[in-house]
Amino acid sequence: MRIIIIGDGKVGHTIAQHLITEEHEVTIVDRSEAALLRSQDTLDAMMVQGNGVNVDTLLKAGADQADIVIAVTVSDEINMLSCLTAKRLGSKYAIARIRDPEYNKSLSFIMRELMIDYVINPERIMAQEISRILRYPFSGSVETFARGRVELMDFRVAEDDVLKGIALKDLYSKKPHLPRVLFGAVEREGEALIPKGDYVLQVGDRVFVAADVLTITRFFAAIGKNTSDIKSVMILGAGRIAYYLCSLLLDMHKQVTVVEIDPERAKEFAQMLPGANVIIGDGTDQELLTSEGLDHFDAFVTLSGLDEENIMAALYAKHLGVRKVVVKNSRDSYQELLGLIGLESAVSTRTVTGNTILRTVRTRNAANQADAVERLYRLMDGEVEALEFLVQKDCPLIDRKLKSLRIRANILIAVIVREGKVFIPFGEDVLKPGDRVVIIVKSGGVERIQDILEKGHS
Numbered sequence: 296m297r298i299i300i301i302g303d304g305k306v307g308h309t310i311a312q313h314l315i316t317e318e319h320e321v322t323i324v325d326r327s328e329a330a331l332l333r334s335q336d337t338l339d340a341m342m343v344q345g346n347g348v349n350v351d352t353l354l355k356a357g358a359d360q361a362d363i364v365i366a367v368t369v370s371d372e373i374n375m376l377s378c379l380t381a382k383r384l385g386s387k388y389a390i391a392r393i394r395d396p397e398y399n400k401s402l403s404f405i406m407r408e409l410m411i412d413y414v415i416n417p418e419r420i421m422a423q424e425i426s427r428i429l430r431y432p433f434s435g436s437v438e439t440f441a442r443g444r445v446e447l448m449d450f451r452v453a454e455d456d457v458l459k460g461i462a463l464k465d466l467y468s469k470k471p472h473l474p475r476v477l478f479g480a481v482e483r484e485g486e487a488l489i490p491k492g493d494y495v496l497q498v499g500d501r502v503f504v505a506a507d508v509l510t511i512t513r514f515f516a517a518i519g520k521n522t523s524d525i526k527s528v529m530i531l532g533a534g535r536i537a538y539y540l541c542s543l544l545l546d547m548h549k550q551v552t553v554v555e556i557d558p559e560r561a562k563e564f565a566q567m568l569p570g571a572n573v574i575i576g577d578g579t580d581q582e583l584l585t586s587e588g589l590d591h592f593d594a595f596v597t598l599s600g601l602d603e604e605n606i607m608a609a610l611y612a613k614h615l616g617v618r619k620v621v622v623k624n625s626r627d628s629y630q631e632l633l634g635l636i637g638l639e640s641a642v643s644t645r646t647v648t649g650n651t652i653l654r655t656v657r658t659r660n661a662a663n664q665a666d667a668v669e670r671l672y673r674l675m676d677g678e679v680e681a682l683e684f685l686v687q688k689d690c691p692l693i694d695r696k697l698k699s700l701r702i703r704a705n706i707l708i709a710v711i712v713r714e715g716k717v718f719i720p721f722g723e724d725v726l727k728p729g730d731r732v733v734i735i736v737k738s739g740g741v742e743r744i745q746d747i748l749e750k751g752h753s
Contacts, residue, residue: 296320298656299361299386301347301377302368303330305625306392306417309649310365311338313677314656317739322356347377350384359385363659365652367392375409382410388659390652394418394535396567413655417648422539424647425621426547428640429528429594432619433520435501435639438672440683441712441731446511447479447672447681450520451639452500457518464492474513476506477709477719479735480679485631487678489705489737501634503674505681505709505733507717525593525619526550531578531608532598533557533564536623536644540596545570552587554578579604581611594619602626609638630676646673657742668742669731679737681709684744688728691745698722701749705737708747 296319300307303325311321311334321340324347325331331342345352347366358364364381366374371393378389390413398405406414427437431448438447452459461469463478481488482501488494496502506514528544530537533555544551545568552572555561565573576583578599589595595612597605602624609622621640624633633641654671670683686693692700697708697720711720712731718724726732734747741747 296362296656296659297357297360298322298363298365299324299353299356299358299381301325301364301366301374302392303327303334304367304369306367306645306648307365308334308338309645310367310652311340313649313653315339317653317656319656322361324352324356346373348373348380350380353377353381353384361386363388363390363656365390367648371395371398375405375411378411379409388412390415390655392417392648396535396538415648415651417644417651418535419539420647420651421536421623421642421644422543424642425536425540425596426543428621428642429525429544429596429619431515431520432525432594433515435634435641438681440505440670440672440681440710440733441717444507444712444715444717444731445505445710445733446508447503447505447733448511448515449501449503449674450515452496452498452502454498455519456496456498458496458502459498460495462493462495463490473517474506474510475719476504476511476514477707479503479505479681479707479709480674480737482675487675487737489679489707489735501639501675503679503681503735505735506719510717527592528552528594528596529554529584529587529589529592530596530598531605532600533560533573534598534600536598537596538564538567540598541568541571552592554583554587579608584608584611585615589617590615592617594621596621596623598623602629606633606638610636613637627676679735680739680741682734682736682741684732684734686726686728686730686732686744690726690728692726692748693728694725696722697724697726700747702747703740703749706741706747707735709733709735 298319299322300311301324303323314321323340324343328344335342343356358381364386366377374391378391382389389411391411393414434448436449478490480503481490527550529552531554533553541551554574556577558575561573561575595617597609599605605622609620612620622638624641650673654668657668668682672681708720710733
């Protein structure tokens with residue numbers, strides 16, 4: 296597909312990397328010559344210098360023949376106008392990043408009048424992800440599928456875990472009281488694995504499991520993981536993510552305290568969300584955090600604009616014994632390090648944006664868009680993907696026993712949702728039209744559900 300990315304910042308660059316890897320024809324537009332030169336050294340993409348709203352610039356980039364235009368500059372207004380101009384020139388589909396909460400109430404009007412097909416608000420998506428993480432203090436990440444009916448979560452196998460040293464095929468015979476979940480992926484010593492029945496769980500394994508909400512909650516309770524409710528949260532930084540997160544937490548009747556160093560921003564935040572306790576001060580100041588009783592909070596979320604500040608404040612919260620610490624991190628190079636120092640709940644705006652846009656592009660790229668990915672979640676720095684599909688009535692896999700399918704290596708049919716009921720599939724099960732299916736795959740290459748089969752088989 297011919298795809299134009301307007302905005303060559305961190306988000307635009309990351310999206311371009313993903314799309315080029317999936318063999319799309321990518322053109323990047325940006326005002327900054329320096330940014331384009333940096334990308335030219337690392338990306339196999341065409342570079343066009345100029346304003347994404349300018350007609351001549353967009354024509355030079357090929358907007359009149361583009362399949363998708365993705366506008367992700369730092370300006371919501373430029374993103375919206377870029378999409379409108381590109382669509383007027385002939386682009387087939389337009390995606391805009393719009394982050395300002397002021398646009399939320401009129402978003403449907405804006406999309407209709409400015410010809411925007413899809414809007415992404417990374418800060419709001421990230422706030423939703425953090426709120427899910429706070430529900431399970433022991434988990435590094437929580438993702439939902441099948442309209443919230445299925446959850447995919449990770450945890451570390453600890454020294455005192457009842458799962459330690461047991462092969463997956465023997466787990467439920469040795470622990471018959473355990474609710475059945477699907478063990479979808481494991482990270483061991485930096486390597487991503489799709490576990491088979493003979494896989495033996497070891498201390499330090501990062502394990503991803505999936506099931507319906509009730510079953511997965513009972514599973515973690517049965518293995519002794521702490522699922523008690525988070526009642527109080529302190530947040531570092533009063534930016535957009537903090538606004539969306541506070542809104543969610545206040546609606547859930549949580550006690551929320553926000554620390555912001557900028558007096559004007561703190562005042563504005565307090566006016567927007569009067570239910571939050573806003574403190575003016577340096578959130579990296581250990582004396583301030585201690586005096587405000589950080590050690591008595593159930594959770595601490597660092598959302599400042601500097602990764603280093605977020606990490607240092609998060610480490611101090613861990614030192615004080617705060618039960619759940621979530622850190623915002625924009626640097627891929629820090630991700631593995633954060634896990635090693637005990638900060639496993641790390642969230643990235645760039646990752647959230649990239650995953651969402653990649654899913655949308657895959658849907659547009661499918662020969663039959665009804666067969667395409669409905670939801671995508673990337674695990675372990677993208678080495679493993681969890682994909683959700685809706686089975687269509689003409690799907691070639693319908694009514695065939697799963698054990699008879701020649702499924703590619705490192706692919707697992709994890710969960711099936713049928714008529715609102717969630718179940719873990721076995722060899723005798725079949726797919727039916729209307730089923731929602733979650734598939735876990737290593738190394739990618741799956742855009743339609745039938746892509747799970749070995750080549751030459753259908």
